[in-house]
Amino acid sequence: MKLWKTAWRFLPLSLLLFLTGCMGETNLTALDPKGPQSQWLFDNMLLSLYIMALVTIVVFAIFFIILAKYRRTPGDDTIPKQVHGNTALEITWTVIPIILLTILAVPTITGQFMLADTEPDPEIGEDTVYIKVTGHQFWWQFDYEDEGFTAGQEVYIPVGEKVIFELHAQDVQHSFWVPALGGKLDTIPGITNHMWLEADEPGVFKGKCAELCGPAHALMDFKLVALERDDYDAWVAGMQEEVDVPTEGVLAEGRAVFEANGCIGCHAIGGMGTAAGPALSDYANREVVAGYLENTDENLEAWIRDPESLKQGNNMPAFPDMSDADMEALIAYLRSLDVQN
Structure with a gap:
């Protein structure tokens, strides 16, 4: 009788695990x-x-x-x-x-x-x-x-x-x-x-x-x-193709932020920079941020400011003190990286 009672306790957990498997991506x-x-x-x-x-x-x-x-x-x-x-x-x-x-x-x-x-x-x-x-x-x-x-x-x-x-x-x-x-x-x-x-x-x-x-x-x-x-x-x-470096407007400001903060030291763009981190040449067509988050401006900003909170143990440095203006320009620049247009 005790065995049956124990089994019934685990039944909801078993059903939850089963349904989780059914709801895969x-x-x-x-x-x-x-x-x-x-x-x-x-x-x-x-x-x-x-x-x-x-x-x-x-x-x-x-x-x-x-x-x-x-x-x-x-x-x-x-x-x-x-x-x-x-x-x-x-x-x-x-x-x-x-x-x-x-x-x-x-x-x-x-x-x-x-x-x-x-x-x-x-x-x-x-x-x-x-x-x-x-x-x-x-x-x-x-x-x-x-x-x-x-x-x-x-x-x-x-x-x-x-x-x-x-x-x-x-x-x-x-x-x-x-x-x-x-x-x-x-x-x-x-x-x-x-x-x-x-x-x-x-x-x-x-x-x-x-x-x-x-x-x-x-x-x-x-x-x-x-x-x-x-x-x-x-x-x-x-x-x-080599990616054109913008020379004016918000995209130029974003590129300057990208370089000034050392991002290009890890993220290659159009043959420039290194591959210590994911290359960003075609970033505008990415579906996700950090491999799993929906590629929205909010998620991208959260990732740049505090990557450890979103992906524990990753090696990307955090930029919590970046100004809102610099962040906006940087995101605009990343959104412009599209080799398919």
Whole structure:
């Protein structure tokens, strides 16, 4: 009786956890595959589920048949026929699991070779996109080394093409994961891992760090943006161009604030500055601030003034004493950084 009472106490918590899982973000799920990798993972998961369901149904059917047919009745002391040593039965219940495991093993093994094949697609050849990914506490750096620029927090790829990712970590172990497009792979300091992803259709796909990496691990999000090839090439061309430095008006004031406060020492813009922090060349098109907050002026100001309160353990310095005029000019300048126009 005490056991049942304890179970009932945990029922509301269990329902809450279940509902929390149902209310996940759009695209942050492996159950709506948008690429060949994620489709393979989804199909293999369904195959496993079907086999487990079949085994469960058969076992319970046999169980209830035996309960009904061979149940002991009052006055009946007969012993049912024993099957110990029955060679045919023993072969049967040995062979059936082997067959089921083989059904699971064949697609699993062939799929592993498919997932591990990080050679470029022959049909794409020299146009294959290579992206170097570096995990930081707590943001993502994307280096397009062949194209000669760096992006931060948002990675762009062309639709329908195999894109090769080279994975690194700057500080601690992270894990690169875009659930709608494929599985996860760790980024480990001192070790280089490789993986590939492909998107079947244009869209914005949410990504996560899937390895506990510090106090703000849960907020280490990023976006993968899949574009048609022409749109992707246009974005690349925009990222490769030098960003014009404004010389007058509020944008010039904002640029001056950006430089005077040392922001350019960490945030590269159009080939200028460093990548110690996320590059900001295309900041106007970012959907979020700090990887997870809606990109509004209020959230951006709150982040600049006190980043630690919004993302614990990050390395960005705070600017609590920046004047309202300087803050307004700085935000206006960041909003002007748009390589897609």
